[in-house]
Amino acid sequence: MVLEKLGDSLKNTLGKIAKSLFVDEKLINELVKDIQRALLQSDTNVKLVFDLSQKIKTRAKEKTPPGLTKKEQLINIVYEELTNFLGKETHEIKIEKKPTKIMLVGLFGSGKTTTAAKLAKFYKKRGYKIALLQTDTWRPAAYDQLEQLAKQVGVDFYGSKEEKDPSKIYQAFQSKLKNYDLVLIDTAGRDALSEDLIAELNNLNKLIQPEERLLVISADLGQAAQKQAEAFHQACHVTGVIVTKLEGTAKGGGALSACAVTQAPIKFIGVGEKLDDFELFHPKRFVSRLIGMGDLETLLEKAKEALTEEQAKDLGEKFLKGEFNLIDLYQQMLSLKKMGSLKKLIEMIPGFSQLKLPKEMLDVQEEKLEKWKIAMDSMTKEELENPDLITAERLDRISQGSGIPVSLIRELLKQYRQSKKMMKMFKGEKDMTKMMKKMKGKLPKGLGM
């Protein structure tokens, strides 16, 4: 798996959010700390991590967009900011001009030759006619290596075992250009970006005038990838980056974020030694996969569902003591919703069907429940625990923060008070008949009997 460790840490962190009852500043700070830790372990540059943290914190203060809960908003912010962090857009190379020439550059062992073959396979699948050209005259084995790979992919191969001048190799090939849609040119590397390498690449560049110059860079460089990418960009104007070996290093997050801040965008990633271990770099999809967006959505759904047994027991006890709060009320309504309508439930209990329970309590519609939840996300922990604190002034604040009308929030508070009254009446009452007598005789007026 690519960036497994980083992915696991981020998944854990966001899972915490999905499972938490409400979002407050403490939770946001914890989230940001967790993300910082995960990225630093992935060798991401400290300044980049700091900037990202600030962005998440600032955006977490934004008003929750309609239709989203605070939790969903927060997870979405992390998703969007991580996507920006890793480059935002997908940069596909379109084969519009024929032939399109792509030159691969990079240091020894970065994966140029392998990547040339991977690209050939990638575009062959899309129906293009492709040639691979070897101009690396430094490594004796380079010719054979690419020839072999070309055979494997099933594309034409050119090069020379004797010629030492890469420009001459290209000139000898030039007359064949017109036969192809795409020509992929492998070049020689060095241990470091030397004057000698820069001169060689610039010569080739002038001669070939490729549509794309792609820097091939290994992910295990971590944040050091930034310097290398910038140096190559300055020296030979690379038009994009291919980050290789992403599957085999813990430093991949650092390498990707480092390249994302350079002038040359990441266009592809290499994720294994096999020719199919190669993909277009889609920052959005990549981050979705990394943080398990699909799983998170399921988790958020599940968190909306009814309580665990333990929570239900707690809640039951709280009801009987008459000391439950808004969060409890919400959970109670959710579990009722899950069990089906309260009306149906009551019909099934002998004797209960004759009781007239407050109409509002029976008809809590899903839509209203959602809105109440959004309003509750704009309440403070204090307010949730003790709704009596909610003054008219606070009511306005909550309404503005959540975009839910004051009247709807008042309804929620009314429902809360009614339920509380009712629960107080049941206090300590275990005998069903006694309880019913009590209800028939003494239900408070406000309960709509």
Ligand code: GDP
């Ligand atoms: P070059 O010197 O830049 O041409 O690099 P090569 O293409 O010869 O690759 C050097 C080594 O890296 C080879 O063993 C490749 O199999 C390996 N390699 C290239 N890309 C990847 C990748 O995405 N993942 C892994 N695990 N290995 C890769």
Ligand code: MG
């Ligand atoms: Mg090579």
